[in-house]
Amino acid sequence: MSLPERQTDVGPPHYEKFLPPVIKKNYGKWKYHEVLTPGTMVHVAESGDELYTVRVASPRLLSTETIREVCDLAEKYCDGYLRFTTRNNIELLVSDKSKLDPLVAELKEKKYMIGGIGPRISNVIHTQGWVHCHGACTDASGLVKAVMDELHEYFTTKELPNKVRLAVACCVNMCGAVHVSDIAIVAVHRKVPVIDDVNVGKQCEIPTTIASCPTSAIRPNPKTKSVSINDDKCMYCGNCFTVCPPINIHNPEEDGVAIVVGGKIGSLRTDPKFSKLAIPFFYNEPPRWPKVVDAIKNILNVYAANARKHERVGEWIERVGWEEFFKLTGIEFTFQHIDDFTFMRDTLRTSAAFKY
Amino acid sequence: MSLPERQTDVGPPHYEKFLPPVIKKNYGKWKYHEVLTPGTMVHVAESGDELYTVRVASPRLLSTETIREVCDLAEKYCDGYLRFTTRNNIELLVSDKSKLDPLVAELKEKKYMIGGIGPRISNVIHTQGWVHCHGACTDASGLVKAVMDELHEYFTTKELPNKVRLAVACCVNMCGAVHVSDIAIVAVHRKVPVIDDVNVGKQCEIPTTIASCPTSAIRPNPKTKSVSINDDKCMYCGNCFTVCPPINIHNPEEDGVAIVVGGKIGSLRTDPKFSKLAIPFFYNEPPRWPKVVDAIKNILNVYAANARKHERVGEWIERVGWEEFFKLTGIEFTFQHIDDFTFMRDTLRTSAAFKY
Amino acid sequence: MAGKYKTPMLDELEKGEWPSFITEIKKAAKNNQMADDELGQLEKSFQTKRGYWKHGGIVGVLGYGSGVIGRYHSLPEEFPGVAQFHTYRINQPSGFFYTAAALREIMDIWDKYGSGLTNLHGSTGDLVLLGTTTENLEALFAEYSSRGWDLGGSGSAMRTPSCCVGQARCEWANIDAMAICNHMTQHFQDELHRPAFPYKFKIKVSGCACDCVAAIARADLSIIGTWKGDIQIDQAEVKKYAGSGMDIQKEIVEMCPTACMSFDGSSLTINNEQCSRCMHCIAKMTKALRPGKEKGASILVGSKAPIVVGSLISWVLVPFIKADDDDFAALTELTENIIEWWDDNAKPRERLGELIEVKGMRPLLEAIGMPPVPQQVKEPRKDPFFFWSEDDFAK
Amino acid sequence: MAGKYKTPMLDELEKGEWPSFITEIKKAAKNNQMADDELGQLEKSFQTKRGYWKHGGIVGVLGYGSGVIGRYHSLPEEFPGVAQFHTYRINQPSGFFYTAAALREIMDIWDKYGSGLTNLHGSTGDLVLLGTTTENLEALFAEYSSRGWDLGGSGSAMRTPSCCVGQARCEWANIDAMAICNHMTQHFQDELHRPAFPYKFKIKVSGCACDCVAAIARADLSIIGTWKGDIQIDQAEVKKYAGSGMDIQKEIVEMCPTACMSFDGSSLTINNEQCSRCMHCIAKMTKALRPGKEKGASILVGSKAPIVVGSLISWVLVPFIKADDDDFAALTELTENIIEWWDDNAKPRERLGELIEVKGMRPLLEAIGMPPVPQQVKEPRKDPFFFWSEDDFAK
Ligand code: SRM
Ligand code: SRM
Ligand code: SRM
Numbered sequence A, B: 001m002s003l004p005e006r007q008t009d010v011g012p013p014h015y016e017k018f019l020p021p022v023i024k025k026n027y028g029k030w031k032y033h034e035v036l037t038p039g040t041m042v043h044v045a046e047s048g049d050e051l052y053t054v055r056v057a058s059p060r061l062l063s064t065e066t067i068r069e070v071c072d073l074a075e076k077y078c079d080g081y082l083r084f085t086t087r088n089n090i091e092l093l094v095s096d097k098s099k100l101d102p103l104v105a106e107l108k109e110k111k112y113m114i115g116g117i118g119p120r121i122s123n124v125i126h127t128q129g130w131v132h133c134h135g136a137c138t139d140a141s142g143l144v145k146a147v148m149d150e151l152h153e154y155f156t157t158k159e160l161p162n163k164v165r166l167a168v169a170c171c172v173n174m175c176g177a178v179h180v181s182d183i184a185i186v187a188v189h190r191k192v193p194v195i196d197d198v199n200v201g202k203q204c205e206i207p208t209t210i211a212s213c214p215t216s217a218i219r220p221n222p223k224t225k226s227v228s229i230n231d232d233k234c235m236y237c238g239n240c241f242t243v244c245p246p247i248n249i250h251n252p253e254e255d256g257v258a259i260v261v262g263g264k265i266g267s268l269r270t271d272p273k274f275s276k277l278a279i280p281f282f283y284n285e286p287p288r289w290p291k292v293v294d295a296i297k298n299i300l301n302v303y304a305a306n307a308r309k310h311e312r313v314g315e316w317i318e319r320v321g322w323e324e325f326f327k328l329t330g331i332e333f334t335f336q337h338i339d340d341f342t343f344m345r346d347t348l349r350t351s352a353a354f355k356y
Numbered sequence C, D: 001m002a003g004k005y006k007t008p009m010l011d012e013l014e015k016g017e018w019p020s021f022i023t024e025i026k027k028a029a030k031n032n033q034m035a036d037d038e039l040g041q042l043e044k045s046f047q048t049k050r051g052y053w054k055h056g057g058i059v060g061v062l063g064y065g066s067g068v069i070g071r072y073h074s075l076p077e078e079f080p081g082v083a084q085f086h087t088y089r090i091n092q093p094s095g096f097f098y099t100a101a102a103l104r105e106i107m108d109i110w111d112k113y114g115s116g117l118t119n120l121h122g123s124t125g126d127l128v129l130l131g132t133t134t135e136n137l138e139a140l141f142a143e144y145s146s147r148g149w150d151l152g153g154s155g156s157a158m159r160t161p162s163c164c165v166g167q168a169r170c171e172w173a174n175i176d177a178m179a180i181c182n183h184m185t186q187h188f189q190d191e192l193h194r195p196a197f198p199y200k201f202k203i204k205v206s207g208c209a210c211d212c213v214a215a216i217a218r219a220d221l222s223i224i225g226t227w228k229g230d231i232q233i234d235q236a237e238v239k240k241y242a243g244s245g246m247d248i249q250k251e252i253v254e255m256c257p258t259a260c261m262s263f264d265g266s267s268l269t270i271n272n273e274q275c276s277r278c279m280h281c282i283a284k285m286t287k288a289l290r291p292g293k294e295k296g297a298s299i300l301v302g303s304k305a306p307i308v309v310g311s312l313i314s315w316v317l318v319p320f321i322k323a324d325d326d327d328f329a330a331l332t333e334l335t336e337n338i339i340e341w342w343d344d345n346a347k348p349r350e351r352l353g354e355l356i357e358v359k360g361m362r363p364l365l366e367a368i369g370m371p372p373v374p375q376q377v378k379e380p381r382k383d384p385f386f387f388w389s390e391d392d393f394a395k
């Protein structure tokens, strides 16, 4: 079977090819939108034209079969037009208002989950996990599923003070948005990597390996023609492992996940914020990580009960103070919470005013 | 003439010896105070007893003669009791109310300056300058005098939104409170030190000298048995000069002073704050540094006109934003303002929200 | 062939309300041994709490250095279907818009050459096809590229730019985010496909400060739409919000970060000089308030994930730049200058933000001809240690 | 002998309203050649815009290693009176209280052996006598020490502790700042006089968060008074403040950092659980509000000037410690433990704050037996890079 002729550097198709006519016509001329239900909204143009959007949850990891099913729906109700959101939900774009309710009905019937618009939880930004990445020290999709099975009502119905952005990263590379999420899970190691001297010598460039360590914990070991690690300095970041795989950072019994909270991306009201460490460690407990799920629910509930309308998790915490956050959530404060990395100066308290 | 017998490690005399009886009696039992005039206040004890304080400006550098004159006054009106403040003012402690007005009258007659209490400018914390320190790259007392001659009304009469703490330091060692002052002057160098190779070799320990440089700008120079400085890295901190005097940082033509603003010590309302760079440089213009004085007056006036009651300089600036500070004061923003030292990450703007 | 493995742990994850990725893998596994072996190897990971993938080798398509992530399994005998399981990154269309026809075409080809598993989309923005063999890469490329679907970025290259939905469906888009994203993608095709940079370089474009594509947090170059001039107020709509139960004083006026608004019970006043354009009031009262009329973008630089000196959020470089011309000439030149400075100065594996931390902002500002302005800092430096150049003395 | 020099520049600084230090030097110079030569050399500095002092040599009194700052002039022939011009630091009494008699005695001795110039006081707190010769040091020491005036600190030693006026004259003093200061000074006499530390160590004590001695900014160990329990409110006085023109809502309630106050026009309510004890409301309404009844101190550590890695403000180490016993046993033990840890671990010229930055807070907390508590941080760490010790695993 002969292949079609390859082209190079054509880039992606121009997006115009995929825009529904109502968008083409009103491009840049939208006037306002209204959230109709947690999963539907309408955008109204200056011309008066309307575009209805139905947002559908996606596990992101999709089979071709499911994608085809969604395409069927798009063809039936949306003249074939659909899009994905930056948080990996599916958006079905309805130009003909009369098709909105039937679409929603069929989606519900087929057990698609509709929601995620407005002040609630939307999809969870996450990474590859054990599905595909060599670096993963937890599974990402599994955690997302476990967490969202518990919190799905915040996607479909319940409101929160504002949007709550969740994320999961399967290692500290954080191929997602963990560092700027309202509540997020990040996988962490807790043990110094084990060195396979023979293979280090064979596979790795020693100077690069040494240079890869942010804490200068790695020294050359001339005896073994390999390297050695100063245990006291290693903070288990795994960067050496990325550069030199025979330095094995994985330790199934002692790897696990941390929970960080209070991050934020938009510049509304307050500056974008980094997420901060809330709970330094949970053991991996597949398939459902029950303790992690409980911890997140707890944080979310305390937020929901205490934050003011429009306050994001981080804004609420900063208003009441982190000491109050730990008190209200009952989370234990540990040595790990105190920064001894690059932001130490800035995060240690420099004031005589604080709450007990 | 024989000397009395020396004692060692006796420490200072116990303060009780110097407390007026009204203080001894009411020690720890004060109830409230009232500011009567900018230079007088009364403290009222739970017992009803009163202690009147008259605060008098001091240049800090005092002759024994002046101190004796003040002692005369203390004896005449205060049963000999007086104290100094943490900002180097003199406080005459009057237990007998009837002596207050006569004391004030005599002070005025003798041209003592009374004031500094309440929301105004008090004495200027400062350092040795050319009077005594080898490191000084400006004079401290001279600057204080020049500035306060212009601002003395803020000591004696005028009010401000809150206290405004001024300070002067004659080098970046900052033997004062410059790093936490509302408005302060700090002397700075701008040229790479000149190395006297012969004497470096003789007088200095090369490794200590190299280690003294915070930016690692100093390298050994085996040829000269001295050291050499990488011009691009040197930020003129003078630490090498402190450790090794033949590395001469002084450059009379290019040394001068910078103005920093917005620092604060107390934890009231907002956390203590570091002062931040407002104006990176003025040439030394003794005896009266007119440009420096004008610049400080300008900042003070803009603060007085714009801050809310009880707002310190730094609190006002943080409320309106630094971009607004530069706009309102008309101060030029330069490359020097942008941190490229330890606090860079934290001071660069990480938000899409700012004022033009 | 499907159902080769017992997957008791994974089966647990088919329960519950949230759509299940396990169900997806099983769906694919029905007709695809690669997907079925993925299922098997994943169950093993869940059982043993560790991953079994090896570091990626260098694989790719002819003439390209990026777009494919090589992935091999450490137990190829046990799971032969995933012995090679590379990802093929298709550069998504700006804004993630598709027609059903286009998606079907992509899926049909993928079923032929790959695992039938996808990510829509990857965190950078690509349409990620998860799992194929080295052998099939050229065929995939011929099929896709001939139909107009090129590869996205990977490695030390320009990475696939991404953007929010922008003017296509959002009333607040101050810039044409999709057009800019598409323009950048096309403009940097060579840099995207042939890694020649010190490390990855990411561009993300959001139409306003809501930043729906997280540009400020996840892009070396963050382009964020904004405006100059007064926020447009429709007082009649303000009254409607008040009438329909919004506590304007509390929810809007008191949450305005610059305290530049006031509400007298019927009409809203904004001191626009003091407004920082944070978007809060506009977002919460979309019918009553609209951005000012002079549109443009703020350019921020340097954000990244924590490896290795800590995560960074992008820093303001150029507070306002016009971006309404069709070819985005000024924006492109600026981008090129930034990249050139980085490329010239960075060590291998040093991101733009990290380089700025090492060198300071000044050389970058000088390289792009941008003067220092207070908008670039939250506050000026605190310590009196600063450099002077000969230029400064000349002034 | 006085008036040896023409001082046109310095004369300028006798004009104007603010008390003149030049007048002071001239007053001393009338009868003192050292002071007159100081005047001459200072005029030269003003003319040439540079200092003429040389680095200090090591001078001192027998058995002590500190308390005197050696100072030599680089032009001893031109200004022989200041060829040697050392400072003699007298340890001030806590709170800077004196009687006229005591001051006179100090001055009389100083006129005999020194320049007649003083600083009341130095920035650390000492009564600074400015300018004497090496030869006179022993005599000065005999005269002063025999009368109960000891030397203060200098060099790599404990430095002269200092404090605010505290309970002697302030209604807000939660701790007896002067007693603590005096206690520390006496307790650390050996450490004060015989430098054996890695670098200087400063202690400052303030009675409340107003911090009138700048303890939080200028001391390795900052002791700051505070309380537990409810702020005491006298509602009658609240009404008087309201009646006499204070806008309580604006000036107090809205400036409370924790927003834990409310005012209904006549009485003030405080949610004390949320109060951070910042002192604002108490300071501005001193007749109506008083600190809570359970008194103690917060212990903060590490502040210093910018040399060389940037200035530091002290960090909270122990949020609350009782300090009302007469011998301050707990406070003293804590101080000793902190110093011991620093002394054991610091490199030469490394201040406590700098050492903590290098080692992290944990080892210090462990050394003093203090658990980690959220009060020690403004916010927890952001990046997921943290250490685990065997102890943590044992738990
Ligand atoms: C569809 C999407 C853009 C896209 O190109 O795909 C989008 C669309 C809209 N966003 Fe967004 N945002 C989208 C991701 C984001 C992100 C990015 C992220 O989460 O990774 C952010 C930044 C989050 C953060 O700050 O951490 C984001 C922060 C906002 C905000 C600011 C919320 C706040 O007050 O902090 C608004 C304004 C609002 O909600 O009032 C907003 C508002 C909107 C509006 C109302 C804009 C409009 O007029 O059309 C859109 C529907 C709102 C909704 O979903 O509630 N959008 N929005 C993204 C949907 C993701 C999803 O599936 O849920
Ligand atoms: C006498 C002195 C203590 C001493 O032991 O010598 C003192 C005495 C008082 N201070 Fe102070 N403060 C003294 C230095 C300080 C300092 C330290 C410094 O400036 O280096 C500070 C920290 C400044 C800062 O935050 O940068 C200081 C910040 C305060 C404040 C907080 C002001 C604010 O709102 O930020 C108050 C409360 C107030 O003024 O409402 C206060 C209040 C007071 C009160 C009212 C306390 C009282 O009830 O007796 C005293 C008289 C007030 C006045 O002078 O206006 N005192 N006060 C010091 C006088 C120095 C001088 O000569 O001017
Ligand atoms: C597939 C994807 C995660 C996902 O599940 O979506 C991903 C997967 C990998 N990332 Fe990533 N990154 C992905 C988006 C990101 C993002 C988010 C973004 O681009 O917006 C980040 C954070 C932002 C940033 O760039 O800093 C990210 C930060 C990293 C890092 C840390 C880089 C850094 O400078 O901090 C690494 C480590 C590296 O480059 O060596 C990394 C490395 C990797 C590697 C190549 C693993 C490695 O060490 O070689 C992963 C391959 C996984 C695999 O086998 O499939 N990935 N990576 C994302 C790309 C899909 C796409 O093209 O759309």
Ligand code: SRM
Residues within 6 Å of the ligand: B126, B127, B128, B132, B133, B134, B135, B173, B174, B175, B176, B242, D056, D069, D071, D087, D089, D119, D121, D122, D123, D124, D125, D126, D127, D128, D152, D160, D200, D202, D218, D219, D303, D304, D305, D306, D307, D308, D351
């Ligand atoms: C006299 C005094 C300034 C004054 O005019 O009051 C002073 C004068 C000197 N200081 Fe200081 N410091 C004085 C209080 C301070 C303070 C303020 C304080 O103690 O509250 C500081 C800032 C706080 C701190 O400790 O960080 C201070 C920070 C320094 C530093 C920087 C230390 C650092 O770690 O950052 C140095 C440099 C050094 O130690 O080499 C220094 C060094 C010096 C030396 C010894 C110069 C030197 O490099 O050898 C100065 C001698 C001047 C002279 O010849 O008379 N002095 N010095 C103060 C001591 C008088 C007293 O005993 O009461």
Ligand code: SF4
Residues within 6 Å of the ligand: A127, A128, A129, A133, A134, A135, A136, A137, A169, A170, A171, A172, A173, A174, A175, A176
């Ligand atoms: S976060 Fe780490 S383990 Fe997960 S996909 Fe990214 S690089 Fe791989």
Ligand code: SF4
Residues within 6 Å of the ligand: A192, A193, A212, A213, A214, A215, A216, A217, A218, A229, A233, A234, A235, A236, A237, A238, A239, A240, A241, A249
């Ligand atoms: S895991 Fe990180 S800190 Fe530890 S040795 Fe490797 S690179 Fe260094």
Ligand code: SF4
Residues within 6 Å of the ligand: B127, B128, B129, B133, B134, B135, B136, B137, B169, B170, B171, B172, B173, B174, B175, B176
């Ligand atoms: S600030 Fe510098 S020059 Fe001035 S007294 Fe202190 S050490 Fe000397």
Ligand code: SF4
Residues within 6 Å of the ligand: B192, B193, B212, B213, B214, B215, B216, B217, B218, B229, B233, B234, B235, B236, B237, B238, B239, B240, B241, B249
């Ligand atoms: S002045 Fe400071 S930065 Fe310059 S060489 Fe000396 S120690 Fe280094």
Ligand code: SF4
Residues within 6 Å of the ligand: C164, C165, C166, C167, C170, C171, C172, C173, C174, C177, C206, C207, C208, C209, C210, C211, C212, C213
């Ligand atoms: S970033 Fe702004 S313009 Fe883009 S979709 Fe979000 S709200 Fe609309």
Ligand code: SF4
Residues within 6 Å of the ligand: A269, C255, C256, C257, C258, C259, C260, C261, C270, C274, C275, C276, C277, C278, C279, C280, C281, C282
């Ligand atoms: S955009 Fe933000 S800063 Fe501007 S008026 Fe609205 S809320 Fe205030």
Ligand code: SF4
Residues within 6 Å of the ligand: D164, D165, D166, D167, D170, D171, D172, D173, D174, D177, D206, D207, D208, D209, D210, D211, D212, D213
């Ligand atoms: S610090 Fe507090 S207790 Fe001490 S004098 Fe100042 S206000 Fe009074």
Ligand code: SF4
Residues within 6 Å of the ligand: B269, D255, D256, D257, D258, D259, D260, D261, D270, D274, D275, D276, D277, D278, D279, D280, D281, D282
């Ligand atoms: S002390 Fe400060 S935090 Fe507490 S009630 Fe008063 S103003 Fe508020």
